[in-house]
Amino acid sequence: MNNQTIFQRYHILHKLGEGGFGTTYLAEDLQMPSRRRCVVKQLKPLTHEPQIYQLIKERFQxxxxxxxxxxxxxxxxxxLYGYFEDQGQFYLVQEYIEGDTLSSLMEKKAIFDENTVKEILLKLLPVLNYVHNSRIVHRDIKPDNIIIRRSDNSPVLIDFGAVKESMGTMMTPTGSPTSSIVIGTPGFMPSEQSAGWPVYATDLYALGLxxxxxxxxxxxQELETDPLTGEIIWKHYVPQLSENLTYVLDKAIKSFHKERFLTAQEMLNALEPLSSSPDTVVVCPPTQVASISSSKSNGLKNLLIGGLIVIPLALGAYFWQNQESQNGTIEPNSPQKSPISSNTQNSEQQEPNFPTNQNQFDLVQFPQPSCGDSLPSDFSSYPLNVYPVFIEFSQNNFQYIRQNFCQDSFAKIRQDTGEKAIQIASFSNLKQAQEFSEFIKNQVGSGEVGEPTLVQQHPDQKIVESNPVEGQTLDEVQAKYTIKHLxxxxxxxxxxxxxxxxxxxxxxQFNPxxxxxxxxxxxxxxxMISSTDSTIEFTGENTYIYWDGSTQRELRSYTVSNINGNPKIVGSKFMRVIKFKS
Incomplete structure (x- = not known):
């Protein structure tokens, strides 16, 4: 395409790079007096089928x-200077950053010293904090995607994954849009990203590596992994590294995402606890984001958790309070009682009424393990109607709600609309459900009360096993994530x-x-060893890490089925010991 002009404006000078999603060119803008140089990214959709192509176009925009x-x-x-569609291809026009990627600099100087690496981190972490505060996960941080700008030596973050993901938009058998690709680079992707479920700590993992x-x-790929813990072994390559930087990087690359830094700001504070970020970093995050983009769904369908009863509910509060009544104590990490998880049957333990002119949920400290009412312990109260509170589904919304508000939120197909949504709570009182919905809407720009759902029985009553739902396809990525999340x-x-x-x-049968x-x-x-539309069977290697540090490994089988529209583990069997306890 060299020396060609596209969109009657951008004159292509030469190719900068090419990948699975398209090609990047250096170009001149013929409509600017300076003929400024810019980067033109040509993105290629995976399909041109008319209905899907229109979805790709909307997501791209x-x-x-x-x-x-x-x-x-x-x-x-x-x-971003502009974007357009031309002859079935999609184009982004962006600022050209004069400088070198970290990959190209590595080719010139072999390795970086500690002070230089620390300076890069101190300048990049505020950028990531800004991106994450905007509810975006980059998903492809690596040396190729960080440019050291020549004019001020600031690291610049390029090539965000979400735009590329839009090129992989496909249609599920039920007619819902999904993505057929997982964005990221092998080696720099942690396990949750490979399973199609990136979180903010995913970017910190890639930055640490x-x-x-x-x-x-x-x-x-050149670093070894501890076969017992799954952690990356790297410190012996830089034995003189300071204790502080060693700790920060080791924590950033933990295999279990909740053992990493949860936010970029937390990682920045650990890296430089006594000083603020450098003056060369310009970060101006908005004080409030009006709504959460719903365009970033990566195709995980009807995901995560349902209830132990006929319909899924936010049951965290019930189990915690039931545990307290049986044991006489609250576990060290269990949540204290609050208006968001009150016991409707024990009025003497309820919080005082809130002033009628104030939304009671404004006084609740979020996030909460569970949002919504406890289920009545009186079996005679059943069946009963509960009012679910939903927000619009997107992966972005899901991450944000679970991290900042209701940690047991889950995705499901709404019975009243047939659309995929995120259920964040259920209430037996319609007025309380409406008030919580209004609170959430004010916080994130989306929220509504669904049609009442009938709860047939309390989970302590006899449970009747549900059967897999015929005609609803279970996705392999979805099933794997369910096992890993367990x-x-x-x-x-x-x-x-x-x-x-x-x-x-x-x-x-579960025994804690x-x-x-x-x-x-x-x-x-x-x-995966076998599959049908609604059931998939896997084998997997379990590592049991005891409190004294000893470990044991075994091979197990897992069977995951689509039950009432949600992936459920319906069977797990021991197969053999891989490594005895030592």
């Missing part, structure tokens, strides 16, 4: 608008949410005492 907003308020993100690459010259919850000792990933029959003997349990190397 939304993601371009988000990129424009990000770049307009931060000098360390290339400005980028820093280790600069210090050691070793790519992630062990994340078990390692946190969050048994109420963990049991919600089981089928009712399996949940009734077994997992209390371990500090952590992990699952790796999940391999």
């Amino acid at each position: 939304k993601e371009a608008a988000i990129l424009e907003q990000l770049s307009s308020q931060n000098r360390q993100i290339p400005q 980028t820093a280790i690459y600069l210090l050691t010259g070793k790519t992630p 062990y994340d919850l078990l390692s946190e000792k969050n048994y109420p949410q963990a049991t919600q990933l089981f089928s009712p029959q399996l949940a009734s 005492d077994f997992f209390n003997q371990f500090q952590r349990v992990t699952v790796e190397n999940l391999q």
Whole structure:
């Protein structure tokens, strides 16, 4: 395409790079007096089928608008000059950053010293904090995507993943838009990203590995992994590294995302606790984001957790309070009672009424493990109607709600509209549901009360096993994530949410005492061995890490089925010991 002119405006000078999603060119803008140089990215959709092509176009436009907003308020993100569609291809026109990528600099100087790497981190972390505060996960941080700008030596973050993801938009058998691709670069992607579920700590993992690459010259694929813990072994390559930077990088690249820094600001504070970020970084985050973009769904359908009863509910509060009444004490990490998880049957323990002119949820400290009413313990109260509160589904919304408001929120197909949504709470009182919905809408720009749902029975009553729903396809990525998420919850000792990933029959057999003997349990190397539309069977390797540091590994099988529109683990069997306890 060299020497060609596209859109009657951009004269192509030469190719800068090419990848699976398209080609990047250096060009001149013929309509600017200076003929300023710019970067033109040509993005190629995976299909040109008319209905899907229109969806791709809409998602591309939304993601371009988000990129424009990000770049307009931060000098360390290339400005978006324009975007357009031409002859079935999509184009982004961005600011040309004169400088070198970290990859090209590594080729010139072999490795970076500690002070240089630390300076890069101190300048990049505020940028990531700004991006994350805008509810965006970059998803492809690596040395190729960080340019050191020649004019001021500031690192510039390029090539955000969401725009590329829009090119992989496809249609599910049920007619819902989804993405057929996982954005990221092997080696720099942690397990949750490979499973299609990136979080903010995903970017910090990739940034940590980028820093280790600069210090050691070793790519992630060249680093060994501890077979017992799954952690990356790297510190022996830089034995003189300061204790502070060693700690920061080691924490950033933990295999379990909740053991990493949860925010870029937290990582920045740990890196330089006594000083503010450098003056060369220009960060101007908006004080409030009016709404959450719904364009970033990566195709995880009807995801995460349902209830132990006929319909999914936010049941965290019930299990915590039930545990308190049985044991006489509250577990060290269990939530204290609050208006958002009150027991409707024990009026003497309820919080005082709030003033009628104030939304009671304004006084609640978020995030909460569970939002909504506890289920009545009186079996005669059933069946009863509950009022679910929904927000519009997108992966961005899901991450934001779970991290900042209701940690047991889950995705489902709404019975009243047939659309995919995020259920964040359920209330037996319509007025309270409406008030919570209004509170959430004021916070994130989306929220409504759904049609009442009938709860047939309390989970302590006899449970009737549900059958897989015929005609609803279970996705392999979705099923794998359910298994991995189970062990994340078990390692946190969050048994109420963990049991919600089981089928009712399996949940009734669950014994938390077994997992209390371990500090952590992990699952790796999940391999699909059989599948139908609604059921997938895997084998996986479990590592049991005891409190004294000893470990044991075994091979297990897992069966995941689509039950009532949600992935559930319906079976798990021991196969053999890989490594005995030592």
